[in-house]
Amino acid sequence: MVKRYALESSAMATARTDGTYRIRIINAGEGSSGVYPRELFTQEEADKFAGLASFLNHPIDPGKPHLRPVESIAGRLVGDVSVEEHEGEVGFYSDFKPRSEYKSFFEEFADVLGMSIFMSAQGDVMEDGRIAVESFARDAYSSVDVVVAAGRGGRFERATESLRVIESSLGLAEGNKPGATAAPGEKESNMDLKELVSAVEALAKTLEPVVAFVAEQKAAADAAVAEAEAKATAATEEKDAAIESYAAAVQAVSEAKLLPSQESDILTAAKAGKDVTPLIESAKKVAVEAQEAVAGKLPGFVISESAAGGSTSKITDWSF
Incomplete structure (x- = not known):
């Protein structure tokens, strides 16, 4: 059995009147770095995700999550995390509250953004290098992060997500293609290059006081x-x-x-x-x-x- 950080994403929904978003954190099935069986989705495991912070993207190096700047926190999970089943698919669900500075950012791009877990997972390594996850282990660096959802077949989004996983040094077996197959039920992104540039510019603007x-x-x-x-x-x-x-x-x-x-x-x-x-x-x-x-x-x-x-x-x- 091994312990490794798992990075899996799911799509965001639309905002409520109180500014929160109902999100699916992760559901059962096969992901890019692990396989999550139905029996894993218990309330005990769900509670490990309660109140986690959400950063903009995962750490570049999961082996050094302490180097991730706190200024990149984009929001957090609020309320309880529940185990729900929709259309035959079981998963963990919670509410996400954006940081006040990013309210307009999420209002504009929530439909093309995804949520991705950064959580230590325990289980056996399979032949393709992924983990057959048996349980999660929360620590000080666990988070549910905001990412560009993989999918849609667009080369730019797919190449970006694949590069992010490769750079994170997950130690996947040679020949495995992380990010090439989205987890079941994962929403496809329709973000194009122009929208991505706008998102980056918005983030850069929020960092101007720090730079100054x-x-x-x-x-x-x-x-x-x-x-x-x-x-x-x-x-x-x-x-x-x-x-x-x-x-x-x-x-x-x-x-x-x-x-x-x-x-x-x-x-x-x-x-x-x-x-x-x-x-x-x-x-x-x-x-x-x-x-x-x-x-x-x-x-x-x-x-x-x-x-x-x-x-x-x-x-x-x-x-x-």
């Missing part, structure tokens, strides 16, 4: 990054300029040959980022004046030494 929000957030992030880079560049340039200025001040002070106290005061000012050129010039002037003042006040002196002939003593005469 994403673009706005990206622009704000880009601006913040640009501002941060500009500040970092300015800080680096300012640091480099300060180092260069201080090095020049050290060299200028050294060449000026100032007094130690003058050098210390000027270098302290240079570290603070001040322009020390006027300070150096002033210090040089002070140093020169100090030297001149000292030279004018210091006394002169002469040293003379003589000794008398034949004398063993020396006479030193200091004259000032």
Whole structure:
């Protein structure tokens, strides 16, 4: 016995006055990915579908249903799910309520849209790769999705549905042709290319606020990054300029040959980022004046030494 997601579709009906649609979720018979015997259709199995969400199409990869965007929810099943038999065919039936934004979409296209289950199914694999379904297993990703119903023989609709099943990686046996045969009682679609384009355009319009929000957030992030880079560049340039200025001040002070106290005061000012050129010039002037003042006040002196002939003593005469 295996467990696999089953994807089977049925047609929608027309809207009621309260905006809901009576739908057949699935009926007994052979589908594209499984065979559903009559004894499967019990109230216990029907209850597993109650209240499920409906997305626009199945996940691209059923193995990763958590990647399906919640923005693609188109509505949900409301009320109870019942087991009903019509014209000898038993199936699960419920009411579908569209999302308010899609009300006009379903009013226009309900007759060409179908409902398709995305539900884990258990059973044995048959020779053609399909499952002989014995029971359903509801999980967090189960849904009854809105699809373009297969059928009518139109190549465009048939090719689209077949491609969707192939891309979903169901793991069907080679040679099986999913989507080539509609389930018994499945309503044929009469959607043409023009109508499909209109439906896609309507969906794109509903997503415009999301696209605009994403673009706005990206622009704000880009601006913040640009501002941060500009500040970092300015800080680096300012640091480099300060180092260069201080090095020049050290060299200028050294060449000026100032007094130690003058050098210390000027270098302290240079570290603070001040322009020390006027300070150096002033210090040089002070140093020169100090030297001149000292030279004018210091006394002169002469040293003379003589000794008398034949004398063993020396006479030193200091004259000032």
